[in-house]
Amino acid sequence: MQSIHVRSTINGQPAEFLCEPRQSLLEVLRDVLRLTGTKEGCNDGNCGACTVEMDGRIVPACLVLGAEAEGAEILTVEGIAKGSALHDLQSAFLTGAALQCGICTPGFIVASKALLDQNPNPSEDEIRLWLANNLCRCTGYDKIVRSVQATASLCREESST
């Protein structure tokens, strides 16, 4: 088996790894780089648990080959907090009880951050549509949507003061 040498940027840091041609980015993140924050749910693109940002777009890491990360910038849930301070979304998910078992949470955090980066004032419908590719079997979604809304209004307050 010929391993592929891949150079990319992960959470702002240069990263080099070896992977097999068949390995997904999800497998590489979890099994090779030990970045286990990104979760495996369905492994076929339906559930969004493995959502990462790749060159500024959210993608399911299970449907990306590790080899495709060559030259790419990847952001995982491990790159969301600023040092030891949680990102506002992470705090809002905690205070808003937007998680129970927590398996879907990293995907929701990465996807919600990408939404707020491009749309600081999304409507409830826009949030639900954007997050349609993320499944949660615990919360019933309402608390997730409200936590994203709370983060958005907090960010707007911060930017207006």
Next chain:
Amino acid sequence: MHSVQYHRPVTLDECLRLFDRFGKQARALAGGTDLLVQMRAGHCRNGAVVDVKHVPELNELRFGTSDGLTLGAAVPCYRIYGDATVSRAYPGLIDTVSMIGGTQIQGRASVGGNLCNAAPSADAVPALIALRAVCRIASVRGERELPVDQFCIAPGRNAMADNEVLVSLHVPPPPEHSGACYLRFIPRNEMDIAVAGAGVSVTLGNGTFRDGRVALASVAPTPLLVEKAGVALRGQPVEHEVIARAAAAAKAAARPITDMRGTAEYRKHLCEVLTRRALEKAVLRAGGTLA
């Protein structure tokens, strides 16, 4: 997924030589939203995955009022609806690329891949057929063009030879007073496979349909162009009654199966309803009013 190779050509020539060398074993990787699932199911053993995203011709997204749209086969959905000019010119195409999967899938999945995968339920294909899109297909031996309605030949099978690659799709410029629309029915709001879908385009003039095209998803072994629906529209006044006749033609042309997503009878009913609603919306987009 056993012994798989990964290739990343950066020119079309290099890409075509890889497909010539590996033939049946070569599998094009654009967004991977179908391919990686198929690989895990064991459909690509000892295959050569050719990542076509770095070939400039497959990444092109260009619109000109005289040339129309050139859509590289590997261009992901989000780039299409993210382009304001393309969105204005082809709302019927935007209907499909903004409903395929969800945000994450749209970050990867391409219209070219949706077509090559040749699923009867492919959402992008009826819209492409309605818009008279043409495929540009290449191999080391040269290039050829094929209308999209002739591209899918059976479930999961397309008209390309093993050494051929879909380079791009070409959509003619939208005629004056034209409009298009794609509607599908799924039992959820998002993230599902069409029980049935209808893609239509119309061109209006002097209160009549100058042109009309109707194509259906999920109701035949391949996406289905309904010639008789176009015949029912062309030259007729822009009226509900005429639209109803085209919708009836769509229902009559559908030859669906019964499966877990719906019965054949239900799907035929959906074809009539979706065709009617899509035509009404296309007329509005064309700037017309319905009598």
